[in-house]
Every structure is written in structure tokens, then in C-alpha cells.
Amino acid sequence: MNSKSFQAPAGAGQIDPTFGTNGLFIPNVPHPTDQHISVRAMTLDEDGSVYCVGTVLLAGGRSEYVCFHLSRGGVMDPLFGTDGYVRGSFDTSGDNVTHSGGEHVLIQNVNGVQKILLVGTLISGSKFKRALVRLEKDGGIDLSYGKDGVAVIDLPTLEKGADIPPLPDAKRTGNQNGAPVILLPDNKVLLVKDAMTGWGIKQPSYIVRLNADGSLDTTFNETGYISFFIEDANEIFLTSVALTDDGNYIAVGYALYSHIPGEALFVQVDENGQLDHSFNGSGYLTIGELPATQFYLDQLTLQPNKRILGMGVATDEKNAGLLISREQDGSPNIQFNHARPLLTPLENNGIGWLFGKTQPDGHVLVAGAAFANNVVIARVLNEGKLDTSLGQGTGYLRFAEARTNGTLAVAFEDKSFLFTAWFTTPTGEKFGIARGLLI
Incomplete structure (x- = not known):
């Protein structure tokens, strides 16, 4: 090879x-x-x-x-x-x-x-x-x-057409790195899960806490889980969760509707499994951009000063990487891109940010797929700009020999990262794991 x-x-x-x-x-x-x-x-x-x-x-x-x-x-x-x-x-x-x-x-x-x-x-x-x-x-x-x-x-199985208790109206506008599943300090496990009910059925999403032995932790909302649904939404997806410095659980995802574009979603609950009303006054927050742009959050990481960074994709004619930074109470982080969501099209090529990690200096590495599904990594500064010292002024590194084919796994190291992709080899295209160098 x-x-x-x-x-x-x-x-x-x-x-x-x-x-x-x-x-x-x-x-x-x-x-x-x-x-x-x-x-x-x-x-x-x-x-x-x-x-x-x-x-x-x-x-x-x-x-x-x-x-x-x-x-x-x-x-x-x-x-x-x-x-x-x-x-x-x-x-x-x-x-x-x-x-x-x-x-x-x-x-x-x-x-x-x-x-x-x-x-x-x-x-x-x-x-x-x-x-x-x-x-x-x-x-x-x-x-x-x-x-x-x-x-x-x-988890509860919803019958077709079943009523789902809605969350109250929200304003639309520790464990540093989030993931769909995280390990808590006491060996309990916290995870997010969608209902997978199928098309035509209102679909909530769940935050679930398990005991160290794998059983549902009934000290969490008395059931081991809490479900989320927004009354005028069709489907709710929670994709990543993290433990905050204050001991709360912050999750991100997206809400899909029939009458408006999809919106980014933040949800925060306390350690007892109750909505944390110190976050946006309701425990959750949706963020959209009318008239035709869909916002999806796939990942989150915690920034310095207890801030939260959601990462994902904004879709219209082309996909742009999406980064949204909020304060611990859900309000906009005014120091990040002037309190606005940051869209990163990368030279007019589609990109979606699927992974991220906060570095010791507070800046964030993000990884995703762009340029006909090539693996791309960028560094986002605290003020909400790409670090142009990376990639000879472009702000990103592109691994042109790696194609994701729609799936990507990443593990960040100190000065490199491991990733999965399809690679061209002398014997044809092969699925494999490689280490990408950052310096």
C-alpha cells in the first residue's frame, strides 16, 4: 500500500x-x-x-x-x-x-x-x-x-397520533465536550435518544440517565429519563449532551416543523431531571434564521466562562458550517461573532461541523466534511472567527485523500486527530483509520 x-x-x-x-x-x-x-x-x-x-x-x-x-x-x-x-x-x-x-x-x-x-x-x-x-x-x-x-x-412507545405533553413556550431567537453518550463522575451514564416513531407521528426526544449497573436511574425525574417536545414541532432530535461546571446537563439538537424551517435547539435540565428555568426562562431555546435556512446542531462543547458552543450545519442552496455560542443562561455570547450564529461556507463549498473540542487556550477545534465529502478541520477563535494561522491563511485544513461517504468518526489528540474515511489505495478504495496532523 x-x-x-x-x-x-x-x-x-x-x-x-x-x-x-x-x-x-x-x-x-x-x-x-x-x-x-x-x-x-x-x-x-x-x-x-x-x-x-x-x-x-x-x-x-x-x-x-x-x-x-x-x-x-x-x-x-x-x-x-x-x-x-x-x-x-x-x-x-x-x-x-x-x-x-x-x-x-x-x-x-x-x-x-x-x-x-x-x-x-x-x-x-x-x-x-x-x-x-x-x-x-x-x-x-x-x-x-x-x-x-x-x-x-x-422507553415509552408512542402510539400513532398520541398526545405528547408540550414544553412551555420558549423564546425563539465538567465534561467539556458533548457527545450522544457521556460518562458522569460517579460512573453513571447520560445519553440522548430520539423516539424513532416514524413519519406522521409527533416525535419527542429523551435525556436518559443510567446507574453504573446499566439500570435506569429513577432519582432522575423519577423515571430515569425526561422527554422533550415543542407543541408546534413535528419532530425533536437531541444529538449531543454535556455536563456543565454547575452540575447541570446541557443538550443540543434541532426541531423540525411543517410551517417554518428547522431550528437549532438547546435544552438544559438539572441533576434531578427537571427543566432548568435559569436557562432562557424556560429550560430550552430554539434559534432559526428565516425565511428558508434550516439550522441543525450535531455537537457541542463548553467554552471558557461557562459558555456553550453548538456546532452543526445551516442548509439552504448550499450547506455552511454552523456555530452558535450562548452564555450559561441561554443569552447570546456578544463576544462571539457579534452575538450572531457563525456560518462558515469555506470558499462557497458545503460543510457541516460534526465534532469539536475545546483546547486549553479556550479556542475550539471543529471537524466535519466538505469539498465532496473530504475531511476538514478548523480552529475557531473565542471571538467567533476562523484561525487563519491554520491552513496557510484559509483557516482550515483539508484532507483531500479522505472521503467520508456520509459518516465520520473523530478522536482528538494533542497535536493531531484520528479519523475514519474512505481512502484511495493501490488496490482500490478502502475504509480505514488515519491520523491527521495539525502542526
């Missing part, structure tokens, strides 16, 4: 040629009869190694979750699981018609023992359930977790 692009001098905007083989780790399917393997998320361990989770498609069309462990240099750990892979179904009943997929991975410390928590989705018929499985460090199933190592979260 001696592709010329992988042998370029190592520097900002280049693939690290020392990672994996000639700059790439290409995962093989765990079994020769498997059709395909994908990686949905990556998490770094303290030693710089990385746990990867995703989905493997079986020969018969079913899917299972899959996890593997790489060294910092991009070498697979053959002692993890079976021949380097852990795979299985969240359905412990043995039903051969369900599908399982891994979407997130967390590292827990349970009484001084490291555990690997995989979070994903169990699909059974038309039902989509959040599910978790906990592994030992060597990849074995931790049978002390949930039921035989697996926890499946049952």
Missing part, C-alpha cells in the same frame, strides 16, 4: 505516515463470511491507544456490534477479544431477526478496574432501543453489568 500521498512529508494537513501501515489502519471483517465492517466512534485511553466501535454486516444481512483496540501507532491488539475483535448482539434472547450496531464507546474505572462500555442500538422490527454492553479490558463480557453483561433501555 505504498500510495504516494501517504509518503508526503509529515506536517499540518498531512496523514501521519507512521500510523498503521503507510499511514492507514484498514480493519478486516472479523470472519471471512462477513460482508462489511464500519467504525462509528473512537475513544482514546490514557496511554494513547484507541478503542473503536461500530457495526459488522453478516452474510445473511443481519448486523452485530463490533469493537477492536489499536495501539497509539495504529496496530491492532490481537489479545483483545477473539483475534482482536469483540462482536455480538444486544439481543440476549437469541432471536435471529434483530440487528445490533455499536455507536459509542466509553472507558469506565470501576473500583480501580478498567471497563469498556459499548453503546449502540438494538433494532427489533420497527422498534429502535438504546442498548449497552460492558467489556473487561481483555474484551471479555462483564457479566456483572445489566443482564449477562447487556442493558437494553425501554
